[in-house]
Amino acid sequence: MMKRATDYGYAIKPVYTPEDIAELDYRRDLGEPGAFPYTRGYHPEGYRSRMWTQRMTAGLGTSRDANLVLKKYREMGQRGGMCVISDRVFSSCIDVDHPLGRREAGVLGWPGCSLLEFEELMEDIPLTGQSITLLGSCAPTTLRLAYVVALAEKRGDDLSKIHGSVLESPFENYFGQTDVQPFDLNLKLFLDASEYVIRNRIRMRAAIISQHFQESGGNNAQALALEMAMLKELCTLLVTERGLDFDDVATLPYELVSIGTRFFEEIAKVRALRRMWARLAREHFKAKKEKSCHLLIAAHTSGRTMTYQQPLNNIVRCAIQTLAGAIVGATAIDNATLDNAHAEPSPLAARMSLNTQHIVAYETGAADVVDPLAGSYFVEALTDEVEREAYAILARIEEMGGMIAALDRGVVQDMLREEAAKRFREIDTGERLVVGVNHLVMPPEEEFEIPVQELPPGDSEGIARRMEEWKKTRDLPLVAARLSRLHTDAGKGDRFNLMPAIIDAVKAYATAGEIFGVIRMARGLSYDPFNMIECPFALQ
Template identity: 40%
Template sequence: MDGAHDLEEAYFERLKTSETWSGIPTRPLYRPEDLRELDYGRDLGDPGEYPYTRGVHRDMYRGRLWTRREVCGFGSARDTNARLRFQIAQGVSGLSVIDDNAGSLGIDADHPRGIAEAGVQGVSVSSLRDMEELFDGIPIDRVSVAFDISGLDCIAWMAMYVALAERRGVDLASLRGTVQNDTLHFQFCGYGDSCPVDLGVKTSVDIIEFCTRRMPRWYTGNANLYDMREQGLDASQEIAFGLSLAVAYVRKAIERGLAVDEFAPRRAFYCSAHVDFFEEVAKLRAARRLWARWMREHFGARDPRSWQFRFGVHTAAVSLVPQQPLNNAIRVAYQALAAVLAGAQSVHCCSYDEPIGLPTEASQTLAIRTQQILAHETGVGRVADPLGGSWYVESLTDQIEAGARRIMEEIEQVGGMIAAIKSGWVLAEVEKAALRRQQEIERGEKIVVGVNAFRAAREKETPGGVHVSPPGQGEALAAAVRDLRATRDRGRVSRALRALSEQARLGEHENVLPSMIEAAKASATVGEMLGTVRAAAGHLYDPLGVLPPPEL
């Protein structure tokens, strides 16, 4: 009987591999002698103490739980505002907003090639008017907001958000939140040509400088380890590439004239929590230790806050699959647990329908509830670093840190991350890693339930349904931008854009954000503001080469 044979085979089933997801060999048992070289004070320390392996705060979640966010953005600003309000009603403790494809390209919703991309994969925000609608009824002085935006439009979003705060009479010093602001990693997200490397880094440093001096409670950038991991990198590569991105911004900010201890305490990181549970816990602990050591050894940082690796976690969307989608909720729960046991400062849980489309209210509610159950029912927050001292976890932490440091030193040898990106070295490494991961799955060396094992009959529909964009969405968004252009004070817009252009032409160390804030207040669009800065830097006004620059 086939059934009897299958049952017997299942009974005697063994693990396919003894390696971690990243290929680190493991033994069946770990003992004290595996950590002979470990020195508690030097390599671990108590939570809240250098090198912060065990956490950046002594009491961790007893002092304050991690921020529970769900990335949000689709359709119009009004659509996303409604979902943000829904999230607040469901109990999130912070907001997270992502831009659409058109914005990521740095173009407006009415661009000839932007109409089809408007409101897709994020919210369409083309002007301050959209920003006002996005946060209508939301007290921005009392809520932490994260902008998951890394393209050139990042600086335009900051300009519009500051303009919104000033229009509401909100003190900029009271604003809490984070802007991703990692234009370098954007080279690997499909939008690279829209964000020239040098110009992107320059505007990133503009944001760092402005926020450091005007918005002391705002995190000036999140080095995006997460998107790099989504490309197929392993755990050590994720840390090394991500920390090297951060190092590049630190260097550029110092060149701008900022002291390292002036801005480094408000830098943060955006990490992945993948499927290999213990490896992910160890990876995040290793990242904390490596960053602390790197900042002290390489930059001479003296403020302990400059050594601290503060990070948010996004559960690994790349690990989710459209087959048997409810299984994704289980994957996400384990990943969120790893993030919390590793001491994350904030967590976003993917919705189970992420491989299929944007989340529905039902799937996003389940993602929110996953975090709430984790926070309030499981007891994982009672003790700081509860896996610290595990011979297995500490051994993995050491190995991942050592691997990451080797890669970082290799990047330094080729001239740092900016040079490594320009030379094509980083892209080559990313492509090799992605191919290796896919081949491992196709060969059955890595089991993905529902894909290469434990497959079910073809499913006819997604449980809970799918998010469907309304017909004509792009054209409606384009019409709104055309209406803005027709009704605004054109003279004021032209004067503001001329001032922005003049500011941008003054050189690499001249901050354009103040002029862009004034342009936003004048109702200049994102495409106009970014096009002006692009042209002043010697690039095409329109990244797609369709629209000519306007006469100012």
């Protein structure tokens, strides 16, 4: 029997009427686009004043390979911003020539373990005039920021003209993408990078995002609740521990929402998110600036919903999700691809996904009107409902003492595990239908074979050998001196900001593994999280 309920388990009625939104007060609960509580969006003219950034995630093989892909995406119409994901090696902040790193360098993303890699990634690509987004995990946050600062200086670019997002919150590591660096270190470095961009007015955002949580199996209401819990905790830490003004802190976060195929529910979630953030900013944090009530929201169409079976069907799923992303007024959209359940995007799949965005943007008319579903009995009822459910979950997290406390008790992890298992069960028993997976299944021999892009075996080793050789050509006394300073600074306590020392080390071409290694040593940890290599420098 097919389940007719929202993804967070509330029954859906066959029809919605004015009675379902009897409590709705237009001014109080919705407001005009551009007016508090911003349920309808931040811009009175919507996409007429600025079209969303249409982008695709890149990153596979060497930095030069990724550079060619980025250039190709520009040809395909990706102009507003670029988005690069790191491989598991850089995400872990070990080096590609580490015994474990060399086995999978460049396999699942960009092997950005040094400034040299960033220079190669960005060759002939401007740092200005488009948003620079580097994703992957929390640990490399300070390094990605240092790369941007260092390359801007080298190129003579005005740092204030560069914008994008290279910071990522430490919570993501709990949401199905585990990392090797300890949470307290990730949190400290995240706060360092955040404080650095805020104090220096660098227009770099921090990903404080619910996407990983939802992609790992969480539902919409949980994703919304956790987003609020993460924002509240990190903003509070920046205000109380780093002495920053909330109105400055509010320029930092951006949310990447995962948009799945439950069209109306996804739209309701984002509308509720805008309202919840606006109220948190104004009522809890006492925001003085109106702008602080705006949360930058980008959308990622859901990779999890992309099926392995009958991959061409994913083009349709992606289109429906992109339309939802456009209707909610996302600032940027990056799409999952038809081959998402097989490999990293092939050029064909990438083009399909970008074209999907172009078609939604220019052919459907969805970009002509702001928040076109406002006033729909169904969508307004769903918006209220997901918000109510999210507040209930948030209240439970707050009772425990907030997000970090809830994670310490394993409550959030259990919530995610339970929900992911429930979703699996729902599909396994046929309560939820997925075409080609548990409904209208096609014999495998009739399946259309899609092109699959992969890294040829041996390329990882090539990336590792290049780093090994290149490391010897650096100004080694300078690298050692910069790492020694970083090591000293890292011993000065959690509130001592390491960004200046990290930037100096990056400029001397110290690598991710070296920089993290000496910070770890200063904190009483082993140089190498895997205990396989020793620090190659004598620290003064």
